[in-house]
Amino acid sequence: MSFQNDSLDPTEEDHPLESVTLRPLGDSAFTIDLAGDMGEEATRRVAQATTLLRTAAESGHIPGLVEVVRALRSVTVHYDPLATRRAVIEASVTEVLAKGAEDVDGVERQWLLPACYDPALAPDLEEAARTLDLSPDEVVARHVGRVFRVHMIGFLPGFPFMGDLPEGLRLPRRAEPRTRVPAGSIAIADRMTAIYPWESPGGWTLIGSCPVPLFSAAWERPALLTAADRVRFEPVSASEVKALAGDYAAGRRDPHDLVEARS
Amino acid sequence: MTALLEILAPGAMTTVQDLGRIGFRGQGVPLAGVLDRVALRLVNALLGNDPGEAVLEVRLTGPRVRVGEAPVRLALGGGVSARVARSGKAVDAAPWTTVTIDPGEILEIRLVDDAMVGLVGIAGGLDLPPVLGSRSTYVRAGIGGLDGRSLAEGDRLRCRVPAPPGADRRLAAPFTLGAGAIRVLPGPQENHFTSEALETVFSAEYEVTKDLDRMGIRLSGPSLAHHPERGAEILSEGMAPGCIQVPGSGQPILVLADGQTVGGYPKPGVVISADLPRLAALRPGDRLRFQAVTLEEAEAALDHLEGRVQEAIASITEDRLVDGYDLEALQSGNLIGGVVDMAQPDHFPGHLEETPPCA
Numbered sequence: 001m002s003f004q005n006d007s008l009d010p011t012e013e014d015h016p017l018e019s020v021t022l023r024p025l026g027d028s029a030f031t032i033d034l035a036g037d038m039g040e041e042a043t044r045r046v047a048q049a050t051t052l053l054r055t056a057a058e059s060g061h062i063p064g065l066v067e068v069v070r071a072l073r074s075v076t077v078h079y080d081p082l083a084t085r086r087a088v089i090e091a092s093v094t095e096v097l098a099k100g101a102e103d104v105d106g107v108e109r110q111w112l113l114p115a116c117y118d119p120a121l122a123p124d125l126e127e128a129a130r131t132l133d134l135s136p137d138e139v140v141a142r143h144v145g146r147v148f149r150v151h152m153i154g155f156l157p158g159f160p161f162m163g164d165l166p167e168g169l170r171l172p173r174r175a176e177p178r179t180r181v182p183a184g185s186i187a188i189a190d191r192m193t194a195i196y197p198w199e200s201p202g203g204w205t206l207i208g209s210c211p212v213p214l215f216s217a218a219w220e221r222p223a224l225l226t227a228a229d230r231v232r233f234e235p236v237s238a239s240e241v242k243a244l245a246g247d248y249a250a251g252r253r254d255p256h257d258l259v260e261a262r263s
Numbered sequence: 264m265t266a267l268l269e270i271l272a273p274g275a276m277t278t279v280q281d282l283g284r285i286g287f288r289g290q291g292v293p294l295a296g297v298l299d300r301v302a303l304r305l306v307n308a309l310l311g312n313d314p315g316e317a318v319l320e321v322r323l324t325g326p327r328v329r330v331g332e333a334p335v336r337l338a339l340g341g342g343v344s345a346r347v348a349r350s351g352k353a354v355d356a357a358p359w360t361t362v363t364i365d366p367g368e369i370l371e372i373r374l375v376d377d378a379m380v381g382l383v384g385i386a387g388g389l390d391l392p393p394v395l396g397s398r399s400t401y402v403r404a405g406i407g408g409l410d411g412r413s414l415a416e417g418d419r420l421r422c423r424v425p426a427p428p429g430a431d432r433r434l435a436a437p438f439t440l441g442a443g444a445i446r447v448l449p450g451p452q453e454n455h456f457t458s459e460a461l462e463t464v465f466s467a468e469y470e471v472t473k474d475l476d477r478m479g480i481r482l483s484g485p486s487l488a489h490h491p492e493r494g495a496e497i498l499s500e501g502m503a504p505g506c507i508q509v510p511g512s513g514q515p516i517l518v519l520a521d522g523q524t525v526g527g528y529p530k531p532g533v534v535i536s537a538d539l540p541r542l543a544a545l546r547p548g549d550r551l552r553f554q555a556v557t558l559e560e561a562e563a564a565l566d567h568l569e570g571r572v573q574e575a576i577a578s579i580t581e582d583r584l585v586d587g588y589d590l591e592a593l594q595s596g597n598l599i600g601g602v603v604d605m606a607q608p609d610h611f612p613g614h615l616e617e618t619p620p621c622a
Contacts, residue, residue, distance in 0.1 A: 023451035026533030027561040029503045031451055038498055050289075069288040069501045071525050077502025078288075081536050081565055086558055151384075154499065154525035157291045157404045161499065198403050216289070217394050217406045223290035 016123070020049075020097060020219035022090060026212030030090070031071075036226070038163065038191075043151050045229055046070045053093065054076065058133045062092045070227060072152050072161065075116035108228055110147070113195075115186055115233035116241040117143075121209035128171060128205050139207060142169050143186075143233060148193060149230040158180055158197040158215030158223040162231055165191050170176040184209045184245075186233070208233075211245035212255045224255055266422035268385075269330035270414050271369065275323035278400035279389060279408035280382075280520075282315040288501075289394050295399040295407065295477075296518045297382060298504060298543035301440070301572055302340040306384030308576045309338040309361050309432050317391070317398035319383040319414075325372030326414060330364045333425035336386035337362055337370070341438060344546070346371045360433040360582070361386070363426045379546045380422040387424035401521060402477075433541030435578035440541050440572075444554035447507065447532035448561050455529035456509070460487040463524060464507070464515065464531050465555040473547045477521040480545060486513030489529065499527040505542065506535035507553070517542060537564035 021033040034049055035042035050070045057065040064084025069076045079089050117140040119125060129136045148162035155161075165188055173189050178201060181187070185196045187204035196202060197214040210233075214224045223232065236244070247253040270277075282303065283296025297303045304314045319326075321343055328392060337347055338361045344475070347370050356362035364370050374381055390478055400408025409418055453461055469484035487509050489495045495511040502508075506518040508528040517534070517543040518526070519542060534542060535556060545551070554576050556564070 024448055024533075025451050025501060025503055025530075026448050026505050027535050027558060027565065029501065029533075031501050067285055067288055069524060071500040073497045074500045076503075078503065081562065082569060085562060137408065152525065153289065153291045155291060155523045157287075157401075159291045178306075200403065205448070215404065217404070221290070222287065222292070222395060 035073040037135040042073040056096040110230040114236040117208040118238040173203040264333040266333040268330040268420040270418040272327040274326040277414040280320045281317040284397040293399045299540035306338040336426035338384035340382035361431040390421035390484040412414040430581040442600040444552040452529035454540030471549040479516040499525040535561040
């Protein structure tokens with residue numbers, strides 16, 4: 001294992017955890033590449049590495065480790081540079097990854113989330129449809145007719161990066177990012193779709209709105225969705241979205257009830 | 264008797280911050296907390312607090328605070344001074360000292376010498392519940408601190424204990440962070456830039472724009488070209504405070520404490536831990552350069568800084584009190600106040616008349 005600056009070739013065959021690449025992220029973190037590209041296999045390997053490292057850290061086998069953060073095809077290890085040194089923690093991490101091989105067999109949940117594609121809540125739907133040479137209804141049908149995999153939670157609290165969009169729905173990010181994307185916006189960009197849990201700046205194409213809160217510090221696990229979960233969307237009307245949003249805000253509904261299957 | 268701080272005026276943006284929220288970045292929750300961990304340790308050391316106890320982070324303008332029924336002791340980090348109206352007179356406290364405020368007294372906290380940010384520690388800490396393991400305020404998700412927001416007029420912040428007995432304390436000398444170029448460890452995406460761009464980012468001068476908050480700072484300067492084959496986007500991956508990220512515009516963005524947990528722009532380098540505290544002090548219009556260093560140099564720089572912090576903590580002394588007044592604090596406080604007065608003569612009305620001349 002060594003620090004390399006070259007990204008892995010996306011076409012490269014899958015490789016075992018003992019031959020991963022480390023890249024420095026300053027002097028208190030490094031990123032471990034686990035696959036050349038995102039996707040089902042990358043998500044599985046990222047989950048495996050994350051579990052191995054967290055388990056080892058919890059039992060004290062990686063002194064100085066602060067946090068393991070998973071991404072699409074990599075995990076980032078944050079450490080305390082006053083408690084350990086890069087060379088030392090790099091060796092511990094390498095050893096843990098090389099030893100562990102067992103798969104992570106967590107429960108996979110599938111969610112059915114209400115989604116409103118009404119033009120009033122989907123500012124980019126018409127333009128996206130024109131660019132894709134589809135009707136707005138066809139865009140919606142392709143988004144609704146798909147089970148997405150949550151590949152990562154990140155960017156903002158609870159923000160799910162989900163994929164893959166079918167070929168016919170792929171658009172680049174907007175040239176001019178919006179300064180304010182409304183909370184609840186359902187968005188697409190390239191191969192991915194997401195829901196903005198908070199109002200924030202953002203450059204994705206907005207094609208709908210979801211009234212479900214995706215994060216609460218009061219929940220046992222604050223982010224509603226977890227990497228490896230599956231998600232599909234169920235169209236609802238603008239008035240239903242409003243009613244649902246009110247129910248969630250008032251605590252009359254619990255978003256955890258939206259799990260439709262476990263496996 | 265409850266020790267509390269009643270916020271009469273909140274300042275531009277005053278938030279509760281500690282070391283940040285560890286363990287939730289995998290759920291998209293930014294670290295938050297203070298960027299200047301050195302100042303956090305020093306103000307807490309002045310008060311005998313735990314090193315990571317939550318403090319008030321004061322940005323741009325300071326708050327005005329009335330102390331409740333019990334005395335409160337505060338510690339001032341670099342960049343902040345305080346003035347207490349006491350028996351019709353203004354008593355000043357300088358950076359890197361503690362100040363004990365009696366019930367009912369009103370305290371004005373000010374940023375000195377155009378400082379951007381300063382920390383105010385509270386003896387015994389604030390009586391606020393940790394949220395996801397931290398008291399750091401993260402405004403976007405409304406968590407931590409006081410109701411997940413910056414302080415507002417009328418807020419009442421309860422302290423866990425009243426001011427402990429004993430004299431106020433000070434560092435033997437003000438603690439200053441290094442000057443010169445900001446040191447950066449190259450990576451993780453140097454290969455996404457042309458060799459000219461890499462040479463530029465680690466040598467050219469950049470200016471801090473007005474686009475600056477707890478999330479990050481947009482810099483302005485020579486444009487940085489991405490490698491034509493690799494481009495300006497990467498698959499989103501882990502970030503950390505201190506990342507220099509370069510979007511398609513070619514203008515770098517410095518990521519700070521509230522920065523997003525993952526990002527999709529290439530990063531030519533990341534500011535080393537020893538220089539992270541310096542980023543907290545950057546103001547619009549400041550000019551800076553980045554300098555590439557090796558991992559060994561970064562680790563040596565952190566060791567050096569750690570040695571200085573420990574020396575500073577060992578240098579903490581008790582003030583000499585004369586009739587309850589601290590002569591040294593008065594004098595050094597006036598030095599600071601004098602500087603402010605010269606710059607803004609109408610800033611402290613009556614100040615020059617009612618305080619004795621400096622030694």
